[in-house]
Amino acid sequence: MPSPRTIVIAGAGIGGLTAALALAAKGFRVILREKAERLEEVGAGLQLSPNASRILLDLGLQPQLAGAVVCPETVSIRTARSGGEVMRLPLAASAHADAPYWLVHRADLQGALLAAVQSHPNIDLRLASPVQAIEAAADAIRIDDLEAAALIGADGAWSAVRGKFFPGVQPQFSGLIAWRGTCNAAALPSDLRPSGVQLWMGPRAHLVIYPMSAGQRINLVAIVPGALLAPGWSTPDGSDDLNAHFSKARWPANARAMIATIDHWGRWPLYTMPDGGVWHSGRVALLGDAAHAMVPFAAQGAGMAIEDAAVLAKCLGETRNDGDIPAALARYAAQREPRVTRVQRTARQQGQIYHLQEPMAFARDTVMRLLGPKRLQARQDWIYNWRL
Helix, strand or coil: CCCCCEEEEECCCHHHHHHHHHHHHCCCEEEEECCCCCCCCCCCEEEECHHHHHHHHHCCCHHHHCCCCECCCCEEEEECCCCCEEEEECHHHHCCCCCCCEEEEHHHHHHHHHHHHHCCCCEEEECCCCCCCEEECCCCEEECCEEECEEEECCCCCCHHHHHHCCCCCCEEEEEEEEEEEEEHHHCCCCCCCCCEEEEEECCEEEEEEEEHHHCEEEEEEEEECCCCCCCCCECCCCHHHHHHCCCCCCCHHHHHHHHHCCCCEEEEEEECCCCCCCEECCEEECCHHHHCCCCCCCCHHHHHHHHHHHHHHHHHCCCCHHHHHHHHHHHHHHHHHHHHHHHHHHHHHHHHHCCCCCHHHHHHHHHHHHHHHHHHHCCHHHHCCCC
């Protein structure tokens, strides 16, 4: 029996780990290289709608995640104008029989993926192993001392792989900052403790709040305009700016009370890639933020990376030999680009809607009420109903 073909993946984040499992399930040998010496939690909570959770279920991760996720029934859309609820969307109705809507701590998801990767005989995870020298040829690609059929860049928005093959394409600062924090659910008064997702819309800002870690912790993300202080993703806490933006004059007491519960914030400048992203060159392909970093206002950043991994594995799994690899990666790009472009634009448009000021905020709330929860929620069906 011939040895399995080798695929090298750079980056062991959620996209890279998922791609490793999906490719190994197609019979490939995967070498997963990560520059960090150990995998640690970065960020806080994630929303995984059915288009993403369906893939994780297919990879057999239900037992590992069952005790950590929360399955919300609704999204409560609220406004800083009144402090009250504009609309309650029936989120549980979007979770089809074959796939739920999950709220999960990033560390719990990463831990489940990592355990599955470490137990798979055809996946070789190498920490403290950055990709450095890359030599591309027609019949193979050499990565440092390795020869492989393909190289997959899953190494984030500041991708070294993308820098090698697409040096002119770099993420751009969106002008927005995501302040992320978590707290124990017990730290919030019972009347403020969310059971599902809360979306608070306000002037030039919005809040997203939801439970995770089986309901034991609360995740809070505040999106506000801000200055770029340093390159990269996370920068140290400096929450005076955040508190000033969510002042008493602009935001109601219940929203400010939830913000006050967080004792440590992470400040994350939001970077984006051009609409459509960048995808492949010969035997090299990108996925996740390396290809298409986007603002998180459709809650699809992780979901798109997970979808990328599944489509990539499907396309490569259809190849008969290494000579078919470049064409398979071209098919992967052709299948992913239209959908990802639409999600990028949807996320950006939703952020603009959330941040409207008067009198447009009043008009927005009125239109939402006229549409009603079912029609408003149905606008997400094209995202949630996606299947491989």
